[in-house]
Amino acid sequence: MNEFDFIVIGSGIAGLSFALQAAQHGRVAIVTKRARAESNTAWAQGGIASVTSTEDSFELHVKDTLEAGAGLCDEQVVRTIVIDGPARIRELIDFGVHFDERELPDGSHELDLGREGGHSKRRILHARDVTGREIERALLAAIARHPQITVLENHMAVDLITLGKLGFVSSDRCLGVYVLNEATGDVVALRSDRVVLATGGCGKVYLYTTNPGIATGDGVAMSWRAGAKVANMEFIQFHxxxxxxxxxxxxxxxxxxxxxxxxxxxxxxxxxxxxxxxxxxxxxxxxxxxxxxxxxxxxxxxxxxxxxxxxxxxxxxxxxxxxxxxxxxxxxxxxxxxxxxxxxxHYQCGGVLTDENGASSLEGLYAIGEVACTGLHGANRLASNSLLEACVLAHRCCEAIVARPRPEAGPWGKELPPWKSGVAVDVDELVVIYHNWDEIRRLMWDYVGIVRTTKRLQRAATRLRNLEREIQEFYWNFKITTDLLELRNLATVAGLIVDSALLRKESRGLHYTLDYPETDPACRHATVLRRS
Missing domain, CATH: 3.90.700.10 (Succinate dehydrogenase/fumarate reductase flavoprotein, catalytic domain)
Structure with missing residues (x-):
């Protein structure tokens, strides 16, 4: 078992920003299932939205965000993130991010701001059309210089370790995470009372996506299995x-x-x-x-x-x-x-339900970036608000965590039980994994896409329940691999999307159903799910 003051799962803008700040307060482990530079952030093209021009204002940015969110944004959260934005932009520049500038007639320079859909002003900071890659480059360079940060590449989080899973029933909290070392096939326990999910979204649950192959909804699936609340998963943005x-x-x-x-x-x-x-x-x-x-x-x-x-x-x-x-x-x-x-x-607007500081409903577990549902995006994300939310929440989350006293050691002690494979054997037919992977993605595209119906959603739910049973049986009988873990997570997240969509009896934002084509004021609330 390895113990850290903070465990961060994911190496995009949210995870890296949090790690750099948290490293001032203790040892940080960054767990990333591929190479450290592989993240949704690295694929972001357009830019990061923030008020940096005298022609713009916080009120306009808030108004644009609320309008895009179709009545489901938390206005207080929107204001907090928008107002905190400029400070985080300066922080990114201090880390070495080079945003595009333009020369003024007097020879001086200012940020070259772009405009995107839903924005009333030019407020998108960008680095040509590879903004995410530039941010990732600068943050990784800062990470490499920091002695308090350990990066575990090609390590995939399997499941969160909680008091409940250890048999304690009076209360529950997150104690750490089991992690698969892909190179050796071993599963190790990482111990921390501060686990931060920054795993990105779930675009690969659909047949056609703008996301990289890593976007398999791992953080949402792990949180769901651990008992944390999940919200608004019906709102999947199609670019x-x-x-x-x-x-x-x-x-x-x-x-x-x-x-x-x-x-x-x-x-x-x-x-x-x-x-x-x-x-x-x-x-x-x-x-x-x-x-x-x-x-x-x-x-x-x-x-x-x-x-x-x-x-x-x-x-x-x-x-x-x-x-x-x-x-x-x-x-x-x-x-x-x-x-x-x-x-x-393209983008998962729902996720692990958190407050404006990234705290989930499970003590000791935090979520920031696309994996989280803070209330910023509501029923539809305003373009380029995602990178903004990620760096603002990373900062706020770290400040909130270090301001809280560490929990005293409970009856579970410091040691975590080692992972047990039991009688599991090596996977004998990989074709089963690939077939189920393809079936989930095609099913979601055909039945749970841009336009939905209740009948299609019910068909999807029935088939997904059968697939989840097949995958769970596979999971218990065979030694785990990254492919199997991703398939398991995809099936879980697909089910959450379908269940959430069935619960929303209206059309709003990204959720459009032919059976309920109008927006219903009585449905102006989040769809919150929690595993019983």
Missing amino acids: PTCLFHPEARSFLISEAVRGEGARLVDAKGREFMSRYHAKKDLAPRDIVARAIDAEMKRTGAQCVYLDITHQPADFIRDRFPNIHEVCLRYGLDITKERIPVVPAA
Whole structure:
């Protein structure tokens, strides 16, 4: 058993930001299931939203966020995160993040701010179209210099260790986590009374997603099994513009492209967003994704197109170098040709229910970043608020934790029981894992997508219950692997999404059902689930 003052699971902006601050107060372990640079953050293109211009204001940012959230945002949380934003931006710059700047007529420089859907002002700080990668680079460089931080790469969290799992029934709290060392196949216990989940989202639960392969909902699934409350899992954001190409299923075309004037058009070059929203191509993401879905179903087309060819070629290449380069790799010159796009699963707006400091309903367990449901996003996330929430909550979470007294040693003591594999044997048929993985993702895409019905959701629920039983039997009979653990987590999260969607008898934000097409004021509350 290894003991730490803090255990952080995940190595994106939330986990790294927390670790750097927590390391001033004790030893920190960062557990990450792949290489340390592999995270959802590294895939973020557009940027980070924050009020940094004199033409902008906190009130405008709050208003835009509340409007996008379709009545389910916690206004106090929104205000807290928006107001804390500028300080966290300065902190990122101090860590070495290089945001794009523009030169003013007097020779001085200021931040070059972009605009995205749902924002009333330019407030998106960016590093070309690889903002997340730049943030990840700077934070990892700071992590590497810190002697108090241990990074456990290729280690996957299996399950949280709680008092309840050790047989104590009077109260419950998180005591640590079991972690699989992928290189050796051994499972070790990590001990801490401060476990912070920063595991990102669950995009891989869908067949088509803009997320990397690591986004399998691990933090939500572990929290659910440990007894923590989970909220608003029905609100899965589909990004409107994922590149439509047989060899590039997961490549995002940033919303910033529309922010710089790109228009959505059909195969004949006709714009259509004016029929769906007054803000046209800069409408909130839920509206744009449904509009594209409706156009594709109406015309029978496989995709729509994003047209930015009216902008100068040099501007496109300079502002969107990564998008330009990747599209060229697939034979598409975006300076001259329209970009074929389709919606794809992108962001998990629900998650582990927390307060504005990241504390979950389970003592000793915290969640920050996409894995958490703080009340900021409500029923639909405003573009580029995700990176903002991650770094603000990381800071607030650390401050809240260190301000609390450490719990006294209880009857369980310091030692944790070692992991027991029992009579489990090596997996004999990997095809079972891959088949179930594919079935879950296709089922979720077909039955629990942008537009839903009660009948489709019920079919999904029935099949998922059967799949969960099959996977659980596999889990107990065979030695665990990363693939098996990810499959187990995917099935759990898929079930939570479906159960939450069945409970919401209305259409709101990202949850749109043909059986309840109107928004019901009586349903203006979070969908909270807790394992009995």
